[in-house]
Amino acid sequence: MIEILSVTGPASVQDLGRLDQYRFGVGTSGAMDDVALRAGNILLGNDENAAGLEIPMMPFKLRFDRDMAFALTGADVDAEIAGRVIPPWWRSHAGAGDILTIKAMARGARSYLAFSGGIDVPMVLGSRSTQFRGEFGGWHGRPLQPGDVLPCTASTATIGELGVEPAEVTLARPNADPDETLVRVVVAGEYDGFDAATQELFWSSSWKITPQSNRYGYRLQGPAVKPSMPIEKRSHGIVPGVIQIPPNGQPIIQMRDAQTSGGYPKIAAVIRADLWRVGQARLGRMLRFEQTAYADALAAEAEMSAYLDRLRANVGLVEETRTCR
Amino acid sequence: MPIELTDIARLAQILERSGVDTIEIEVSGQSLKLVVNTGPRMAASPTLAAPATDHSVIAKADVAGHFLAAHPWRDKPFVARGQRIEAGAIVGLVKIGVLYAPIVAPAAGTVDAVIAETGTMVGYGTPIVRIRPLS
Structure with missing residues (x-):
């Protein structure tokens, strides 16, 4: 078991999401940076869908009540276990009573903690993710509070320390401006409702992530992007990644806790391979959209899968080498 | 087969x-x-030709790959000459594919020299850091 000692902001239990309930209007939830959660789980030999903690604000502190392996991935943070510094994207071992402290977040927006065996909360509608909107799943359907004691199915087997090259390093975009997150998108249903000059404005502008941004969606600030004629649509199905243009012309990117339907015109949608980059873009950071063809979106997804495949293969080989000795 | x-x-x-x-x-x-x-290893050996009175301990790589003195997200290397370190402290990384295996200090002491150069290929037993133990 692990006990939450200190938490700032809405930290939550998340797995890869509740993917099969969309038709009933139940959103996906799930880790905002799914690549980081997968990487942590692979390092521990867990099912990649095992539940971990998503921590969006520091400081954060928890105590292990038994020996347990854990992995810290996602944002770049200053973290310590029992006084030892934990490097980024790292698997380590905690002893009973050890305290893990995450003090500051130097880059990125969300830190992930995976535990050997995963957090053992009940599956609700096929997932252990916290559904904030419906207040179910995860730990009693709510953000974590000090004093919460979360059950883990951890084995106490000791495994050695090991790190992973962060996804941001392996999957770095060429020529990306370090002060901006470049996000690949495909155009969406109502793109043609915007005239050429407005479309160009959408592509050429830097969009600031406003403080009204969270797991539900990111509200962006920049020049007003408005359709040539007002577009009024009935509510229809939308998915995480869809970029809507409300009447004020300021884009909204729907994220993991988004509603499953909406009526605003959709100008574009973030490709799946870049959703984690948006999830790691913090408040105040600038985003820029890059138009991408469907085939290139699939290629980007294959590149992301290849990173995880390599990680799986490399972990297997290193464990085998260590066992041989 | x-x-x-x-x-x-x-x-x-x-x-x-x-x-x-x-x-x-x-x-x-x-x-x-x-x-x-x-x-x-051969390139490293002259550095290791130490006087008989030398009680240095060596942190060695335990897997083959490329040596990294610093994490790519950090400007500062894990250790520098003259730094006091504890036994078990990470003194560098070996990059194997997308993995980073830690190289750890076998004893507490002061870093005498970082022998390996970042980016070079190292193997099992390659000396990485020389440490003057506390005595």
Whole structure:
């Protein structure tokens, strides 16, 4: 078991999401940076869908009540276990009573903690993710509070320390401006409702992530992007990644806790391979959209899968080498 | 049975561990010659030619890959000359594919020298950091 000692902001239990309930209007939830959660789980030999903690604000502190392996991935943070510094994207071992402290977040927006065996909360509608909107799943359907004691199915087997090259390093975009997150998108249903000059404005502008941004969606600030004629649509199905243009012309990117339907015109949608980059873009950071063809979106997804495949293969080989000795 | 990539990796590890630098095998029409590059180790050895009174301990790599003195997200290397470190402290990383295996200090002490150069290929037993133990 692990006990939450200190938490700032809405930290939550998340797995890869509740993917099969969309038709009933139940959103996906799930880790905002799914690549980081997968990487942590692979390092521990867990099912990649095992539940971990998503921590969006520091400081954060928890105590292990038994020996347990854990992995810290996602944002770049200053973290310590029992006084030892934990490097980024790292698997380590905690002893009973050890305290893990995450003090500051130097880059990125969300830190992930995976535990050997995963957090053992009940599956609700096929997932252990916290559904904030419906207040179910995860730990009693709510953000974590000090004093919460979360059950883990951890084995106490000791495994050695090991790190992973962060996804941001392996999957770095060429020529990306370090002060901006470049996000690949495909155009969406109502793109043609915007005239050429407005479309160009959408592509050429830097969009600031406003403080009204969270797991539900990111509200962006920049020049007003408005359709040539007002577009009024009935509510229809939308998915995480869809970029809507409300009447004020300021884009909204729907994220993991988004509603499953909406009526605003959709100008574009973030490709799946870049959703984690948006999830790691913090408040105040600038985003820029890059138009991408469907085939290139699939290629980007294959590149992301290849990173995880390599990680799986490399972990297997290193464990085998260590066992041989 | 054909020779698999994993067999080659395993053979390379065995070679490194046993200090043998070449092996040739033939299996059902296939032939394989493996030569282990002992360059870095030889280059490192003069640094290790220490006086008999030297009680230095050496932090060594325990897996083959590329040595990284610093994490790519950090400007500062894990350790620098003159730094006090505890036993078990991470003194560098070996990059294997997308993994980073830690190289740890076998004893507490003061860093005398970082022997390996970042980016170079290291193998099992390659000396990485020389430490003057606390006495």
